[in-house]
Amino acid sequence: MADFHFIRPYWLLALIPAVLIWWGFIRNQDQRNRWRELIDPHLLEHLLVGERKISWFRPVHVLLFGWLVAVLALTGPAWQKEPSPFLDDEAGLMVLLKVSESMESTDVQPTRLERAKYKLRDVMDLRKGASTGLIVYSGSAHLVMPLTRDDRIINAMLEDVTPDLMPVEGDVLSAAIKLGERMVIQSGLPGSLLVIADIVAPGQTAVIASNQSSLPIQFLSILPTNAPLDPGVQGASDAVSGSIVRLSVDTSDAEEIARRAQAELAAVSEPGQGERWKDNGYLLLPLVALCMLLWFRRGWVL
Numbered sequence: 001m002a003d004f005h006f007i008r009p010y011w012l013l014a015l016i017p018a019v020l021i022w023w024g025f026i027r028n029q030d031q032r033n034r035w036r037e038l039i040d041p042h043l044l045e046h047l048l049v050g051e052r053k054i055s056w057f058r059p060v061h062v063l064l065f066g067w068l069v070a071v072l073a074l075t076g077p078a079w080q081k082e083p084s085p086f087l088d089d090e091a092g093l094m095v096l097l098k099v100s101e102s103m104e105s106t107d108v109q110p111t112r113l114e115r116a117k118y119k120l121r122d123v124m125d126l127r128k129g130a131s132t133g134l135i136v137y138s139g140s141a142h143l144v145m146p147l148t149r150d151d152r153i154i155n156a157m158l159e160d161v162t163p164d165l166m167p168v169e170g171d172v173l174s175a176a177i178k179l180g181e182r183m184v185i186q187s188g189l190p191g192s193l194l195v196i197a198d199i200v201a202p203g204q205t206a207v208i209a210s211n212q213s214s215l216p217i218q219f220l221s222i223l224p225t226n227a228p229l230d231p232g233v234q235g236a237s238d239a240v241s242g243s244i245v246r247l248s249v250d251t252s253d254a255e256e257i258a259r260r261a262q263a264e265l266a267a268v269s270e271p272g273q274g275e276r277w278k279d280n281g282y283l284l285l286p287l288v289a290l291c292m293l294l295w296f297r298r299g300w301v302l
């Protein structure tokens with residue numbers, strides 16, 4: 001019981017009016033207090049007849065007891081923790097998809113860009129119920145969809161993503177990482193970033209290294225399985241201490257991405273994150289209900 005405390009301790013102030021009302025009622029109901037102002041105390045003892053003892057099983061006492069129990073329930077007594085019902089079962093994943101002319105190459109069928117879309121759909125299928133967002137970038141970075149659990153919206157958006165829609169050709173992965181990090185933080189959800197790209201411009205490595213992201217980042221290389229890894233992708237991954245997943249002909253790459261997204265979240269999460277103090281005030285509700293039942297007795301009035 002060393003962790004025992006009240007979640008809402010200010011409710012204890014509600015006991016003050018309860019005690020004052022109870023004390024005032026008792027004084028008004030005491031016949032002796034009315035006569036003490038008129039008769040000397042040593043004579044009053046001999047003039048009063050009838051039962052002198054005060055019964056403690058009276059409506060006013062039951063009211064005070066019920067008030068006390070109700071206030072204790074409202075304060076939220078707690079001594080143990082439980083998982084928060086508002087925490088996602090899966091980590092949020094913000095996807096940064098490169099949409100440039102190089103992604104139109106057909107060395108990966110049907111094209112690098114189309115294969116990237118397929119892989120993104122595989123990742124979302126493996127993460128059913130988890131939040132996923134999408135950012136596209138080339139010479140500029142643009143938010144397509146913030147973190148959402150509705151994969152159908154992202155699938156619909158992917159259909160129209162082509163290099164022709166991008167206003168500027170180039171590679172600003174560093175800007176896309178900044179935007180993705182900001183969107184994850186604004187969502188209030190724990191999460192990480194996934195970069196899907198074929199190559200990364202050499203000049204981006206230094207920029208990414210100087211602007212370290214606070215979120216875990218992993219890369220999916222959209223190059224043929226027999227092709228060497230792009231040095232820019234390797235350099236960007238090293239700059240952020242990220243991980244790289246190579247393209248595969250099956251879903252093993254998507255499975256590894258989904259697994260790492262959850263594992264990386266657990267690695268950076270603080271102990272106890274996603275937990276809350278369990279409100280045990282509900283255990284006192286039967287006592288409040290029992291006090292309420294007594295008011296149905298005949299003649300049970302104040």
